[in-house]
Amino acid sequence: MFNINGEVETESSIMDGSTLRGGAVSGLKQVKNPVSLARMVMEKCKHSFLTAEGAQEFALAQGLPLQDPNYFKTDAQREEWMSILQGAEAESANKHDTVGAVALDQNGNLAMATSTGGIEGKLRGRVGDSCIFGGGGYANNEVCAVSTTGDGEIIMLAGVAHEVYALRKYKKMPIDKAAREAVEMYADKLAGDRGIIAVDPDGNFTIESNTNVMRCAYQTDAEEPFVAVWKEEVDKQLK
Template identity: 35%
Template sequence: MVLAVHGGAGTALVRGETDPRTERAYREGLAAALRAGGDVLRRGGGSVAAVEAAVRVLEDDEMFNAGRGAVFTEDAGHELDASVMRGSDLAAGAVAGVRNVRNPVSAARLVMERTRHVLLAGEGADDFAARNGLPTVTQDYYWTQKRWDALLEAKKPGARGGGSAAGGEGKAAAVGGKAAGRGGRSAGRDEQAMGTVGAVAVDRARDLAAATSTGGLTNKMVGRVGDSPVIGAGTYARNDTAAVSATGQGEVFIRGAAAVTVSHLMEFRGLDVASAAYEVVVRRLAALGGLGGVIALDRDGVFDAPHSSEGMLHGYLTRDGEIVTKVFRDESPPDQ
């Protein structure tokens, strides 16, 4: 493998219960991201540019919870988080709680490349992105009907707290309704229990990179930050171990230092990438009460995507150009 992406972990799409428009929309979204990142790699671009390109496509796709289509906070706003890390020198950049950046992943890369800092938050991060020429948007750019409906569902009496409705960082269970396409929703499962996006890549120089982006949890507290912009929790890349992007219950993934622990298990215990990722996702984080998954890639092109949640949308690109996407539960059953 040379590139992989994920579109969030959560309730899986079920074959036979998901309408064709929804399946097609998710597959096309993942494939478009893989093509964008793959084009960068084929032109001789680096892994950082490849993961940024892939994640930007997913941020622009309202099917996912990142950029356009981000979920709502408790006050009906949007606060977005993203991070990027380069495996060759452990350089990293991140933004948290941005409200007006069209593509937070690009802002995160700018933090890495143009500041001496790692993480910028809130208004300062928005202003930095604008000063550096990134496209800005008003809050209504992120709005979609399905995310608004999810917020209203989460605010109903008896609903669980922030993130209980579908759509946040792969945390939520479905709230009912058959998965539907961009134009609507019908009875059965709810595809909105997907969302956070990420990418990992290895380039011709065998340098690794990882990136993650999210809108967070539906009905989350204003100012809440999950694992996606936290280097070592939601994102990590080190050339001699792996590039990792996570999706799951953010607070648990922070407490468990999810992404960097995959790297540490490879470095200090000599585990391969698949064994290390499984150990973190299925054993350690699950024991802390956190469901989710990771995509993990080493510089030899060995890839794995373990998840303890019912499903995880993801796909990958091979060196010879083959694109594979997995959206149904039977294509990617949960690891036990």
């Protein structure tokens, strides 16, 4: 997504539930795969979060591929950006393009990763929830792994991913109930879109949202993957 200046700024985070280590990056303009850089931060950096030029310098030091800023731009994005500049209500204005994943491996380790290009027309330098631990994602082998999508500002302020963790850890809620409650947490004060995917140490998983559309997929063991777009498809499959 373009910011108000017509630039692309991406962000990402990743967390290892077995070590509670994580890596996060934001304000990226040339890093081809932000989540790969987040992993490098987790594994090879003494810090947990790098941003903007410092994050790009670290990417170069690690040999990660960079691209010209035009690599990330499309004609459709440019048209939407122009509509915003002209004061028109672009059809996809305020849309976001977050992608997240949670996983449980055969050794019982949990992990999460969340990555995004943000929202259309954001101010330059805006940071969303995808790179915020406890907001856009969280992982702990003893409790759960969570990744979120939706309106970043409210997800950060509500600490949505950490709410799932806290409801599981302190109230002993099953993962599906914890995610349902987190989707509605503080909804009276922090209204907006929220989507959650989460898995617990026993392999129980859930997909929750307060919207009609939730593009998602899951796979267990060697079974065929389940893929859905509409929330009612997910509810029918999981409930």
